[in-house]
Amino acid sequence: MTLPSKVLQFCPKCGSNKFIAQDEKSFKCDDCQFHFFVNSAAAVAAIIENSKGEVMLTVRAFAPNKGMLDLPGGFVDPNEGLEHALKRELHEELNMEVDSLKYIGSFPNQYVFSEYTVFTTDVGFHCQVSGWNKMHIQDDISDITFVSKETINWDSIASTSIKNIIRSYWGLPTE
Ligand SMILES: [Zn+2]
Structure with a gap:
């Protein structure tokens, strides 16, 4: 039971225990x-x-889903745009630079961290990158691999949203 309505018990503003879930999307404090x-x-x-047209997947270094495969990327910071977040994450994870990007699509996900469900909107972009010769695997990934339509193991991908971004890019039906 990691949904916010099950986990959050106190008003984050006044500390009251009369912090009432209205539905899965909102709470209201009866005191303040x-x-x-x-x-x-x-x-x-x-x-x-890569030059063979295979798609890069990263190996997750930490929970949740440690060891499973993912696409490079991550959460958008407060006061940050999607494009900036993508450039920052690729720099942090791979030491690579984004030269251009093209929107693919977006899919919802539920990301459970610290026994708490974070609802996410995962936005996929096709990126042209540079800096292959100085690529450095770091931050929250432990390795990378390249896959094609023929070699991908869909069960090794951490989330349905990430599968769907790859499926969309390859023109396959999404789940
Ligand atoms: Zn309150």
């Missing part, structure tokens, strides 16, 4: 009237291809 909304967090994911 603070109205708290559970919004979707934006996250970005990059499709990067």
Whole structure:
């Protein structure tokens, strides 16, 4: 039971225990009237291809889903745009630079961290990148691999949203 309506018990503003879930999307405090909304967090994911047209997947270094495969990317910071987040994440994870990017599509996900469900909107971009010769695997990834339509193991991908970004890019039906 990691949904916000099950986990959050006290008003984050006044500390009252009369912090009442209105539905899965909002809470209201009966003492201070603070109205708290559970919004979707934006996250970005990059499709990067090697010279053979294979797609780069990263190996997750930490929970959740440690060891499973993912696309490069991550959460968008407060006061940050999607494009900036993508450039920042690719720099942090791979030490690579984004030269151009093209929107693919977006898919919802539920990301459970610290026994708490974060609702996300995962936004996929096809990226042209540079800096292959100085690529450095770091931050929250432990390795990378390249896959094609023929070699991908869909069960090794951490989330349905990431599968769907790859499926969209390859023109396959989404789940
Ligand atoms: Zn309150």
